Amino acid sequence: MKTILDATSGSVLGIVGLFLVLLLNDKACDAGITSKYVRRLQASIDLPLDSPHFSIPPGHNAPEQVHITQGDYEGRAIVVSWITPSPSRSKVVYGITIGKYDHEATGSVTRYTFFNYTSGYIHHTTLNDLEFDTTYHYKLGNGTSAREFSFTTPPKVGPDVPYTFGIIGDLGQTYDSLNTFQHYLSSKGKTLLFVGDLSYADNYPFDYNVRWDTWGRLVEPSTAYQPWIWTAGNHEIEFRPDIGETVPFKPYAHRYHVPYLASNSTSHLWYAIKRASVHIIVLSSYSAYGKYTPQWVWLQTELAKVDRTVTPWLIVLVHSPLYNSNVYHYMEGETFRVQFESWFVKYKVDIIFSGHVHAYERSHRISNVAYNIVNTNCTPILDDRAPVYVTIGDGGNIEGIAGNFTEPQPAYSAFREASFGHAILDIKSRTHALFYWHRNQDGNSAVGDSYLLLNRFYSA
Numbered sequence: 302m303k304t305i306l307d308a309t310s311g312s313v314l315g316i317v318g319l320f321l322v323l324l325l326n327d328k329a330c331d332a333g334i335t336s337k338y339v340r341r342l343q344a345s346i347d348l349p350l351d352s353p354h355f356s357i358p359p360g361h362n363a364p365e366q367v368h369i370t371q372g373d374y375e376g377r378a379i380v381v382s383w384i385t386p387s388p389s390r391s392k393v394v395y396g397i398t399i400g401k402y403d404h405e406a407t408g409s410v411t412r413y414t415f416f417n418y419t420s421g422y423i424h425h426t427t428l429n430d431l432e433f434d435t436t437y438h439y440k441l442g443n444g445t446s447a448r449e450f451s452f453t454t455p456p457k458v459g460p461d462v463p464y465t466f467g468i469i470g471d472l473g474q475t476y477d478s479l480n481t482f483q484h485y486l487s488s489k490g491k492t493l494l495f496v497g498d499l500s501y502a503d504n505y506p507f508d509y510n511v512r513w514d515t516w517g518r519l520v521e522p523s524t525a526y527q528p529w530i531w532t533a534g535n536h537e538i539e540f541r542p543d544i545g546e547t548v549p550f551k552p553y554a555h556r557y558h559v560p561y562l563a564s565n566s567t568s569h570l571w572y573a574i575k576r577a578s579v580h581i582i583v584l585s586s587y588s589a590y591g592k593y594t595p596q597w598v599w600l601q602t603e604l605a606k607v608d609r610t611v612t613p614w615l616i617v618l619v620h621s622p623l624y625n626s627n628v629y630h631y632m633e634g635e636t637f638r639v640q641f642e643s644w645f646v647k648y649k650v651d652i653i654f655s656g657h658v659h660a661y662e663r664s665h666r667i668s669n670v671a672y673n674i675v676n677t678n679c680t681p682i683l684d685d686r687a688p689v690y691v692t693i694g695d696g697g698n699i700e701g702i703a704g705n706f707t708e709p710q711p712a713y714s715a716f717r718e719a720s721f722g723h724a725i726l727d728i729k730s731r732t733h734a735l736f737y738w739h740r741n742q743d744g745n746s747a748v749g750d751s752y753l754l755l756n757r758f759y760s761a
C-alpha cells in the first residue's frame with residue numbers, strides 16, 4: 302500500500318480501506334453484487350435537432366464537429382479532424398502560446414454519400430513532432446469564422462507515468478447521453494477510451510446521417526480538447542444493401558481517423574497506441590478474427606511487441622464483451638473469447654473494456670481457457686493472470702437501459718448495475734491504478750463502484 306499512499310492525494314486515503322475490502326472480496330471471489338439501485342424508468346429520447354447542443358458555430362463556413370485523436374504510436378502526434386459545409390483548406394495553425402500560431406500543418410479532405418445524404422467536407426490533419434507533456438493551442442478556419450482550441454500532449458512513454466483515462470461506451474445523443482457526457486466533462490479524465498457505438502444514426506430510417514453531424518457537435522466540448530481513442534461498434538457498420546449501401550463502416554471511416562498504420566495494422570478497425578505508461582490495443586468485434594485472418598495475425602504480433610518494463614499497463618478495448626451476464630447480447634462475444642482469451646491471459650492483460658450491453662458490469666479476475674472439448678473444464682475460474690472485464694455500454698443511447706440480468710449472478714461477476722454512467726481509470730504508478738464507475742443519478746464525486754487494480758506484470 303505504500304505506493305498508493307505515496308502517489309495519491311489525501312482525498313484518496315479515506316477510501317483505501319474500501320479498496321482493501323474490495324481486494325479481499327476479489328481474492329475470495331465472494332458472491333457478486335447485483336446493485337439494488339433502482340433507476341427511474343424513463344425512455345431514452347434523442348435530443349431534438351434544434352437542441353442548442355447541436356448548434357452550428359456562427360460565421361461563413363465555420364469549422365464544426367472538431368475532434369482529435371492520437372496520431373502516432375507514442376503520443377507525439379495528434380490528428381485534428383473537423384467538417385466545413387463548403388470547400389476549404391485542411392490547414393491547422395498551432396503553437397504553445399495562445400494567439401501565436403508559429404506552426405502549421407495541412408492535411409486532406411474527404412466526403413461521402415450515404416443513400417440520399419451527402420456529407421460536408423471532412424478534414425483530417427496530423428500535427429507531428431509535438432513535445433511531450435505540453436499544451437498546444439490551435440486554430441481552424443479564417444477571419445470571423447475561425448475557431449481556437451487547445452490540447453495537452455501526454456508525458457513521454459515510460460513505466461512511472463501517472464495518467465487518467467475516462468471510459469465511455471454506446472453514447473448516442475439522448476438526454477441521458479448528454480447527462481453522461483456532462484458528467485465526464487467535469488471529471489479529471491485526460492484522454493477518453495471510447496468502446497464503440499457513437500451516434501446511433503442508424504436507428505433512423507435510411508441511417509439518417511444528419512445524426513452523425515449532430516453527434517459530432519454534441520461531443521465537441523470534449524473531443525476538440527482531448528483525444529478520444531475510437532473503437533468501432535455494431536452501430537458503425539451501417540451495411541445497408543437494401544438501400545444500396547454495401548461498404549461497411551462507411552460514415553465512421555470517413556469521419557473518425559485513427560493511427561492504425563503506426564502500429565503496422567492494415568485496418569483502421571484494429572490498432573494500438575502507447576500513451577504514458579499504457580499500451581492500448583483496440584480490436585474489432587465485427588471484423589474477421591479467426592486463425593490466420595489479418596486481425597489475428599496483427600494481434601499476435603502486437604502482443605509480442607508489448608514491453609511491460611516500458612508500458613507496465615496493458616489495456617484492450619473491444620466492443621462486444623467477452624464476459625457479460627446480462628440477458629441482452631448474451632454470449633455474442635463468445636467466439637471472440639474462445640479465439641483470444643488464452644492470449645489475454647498469457648500476456649497478462651490488465652483490464653478489458655467493452656460496451657454493447659447497456660448496463661455496467663465488472664468481473665473478478667477469471668479465465669476459462671482449460672476446456673479442450675474432451676475434458677469438462679468449461680467453467681470460469683479465478684485466475685490471477687487474467688484480466689478484469691468491464692462492460693460499460695451504459696452511455697445512455699436511444700435504445701435504453703439493459704435492465705435484465707441473468708439470475709443467479711454468475712460467480713465470475715463482481716458487480717453489476719443497470720444504470721447509465723461513465724468510468725475513470727486513474728493510473729497512479731507502475732503497480733497500482735484506481736478504477737471508478739459513476740452512475741449519472743449521482744454527483745460526479747459519488748462512486749457507484751470502485752476497484753483497486755494491481756498491475757498483472759508486477760503482481761501475477
Ligand SMILES: [Fe+2]
Binds near residue numbers: 471498620656657
Ligand atoms: Fe453495440
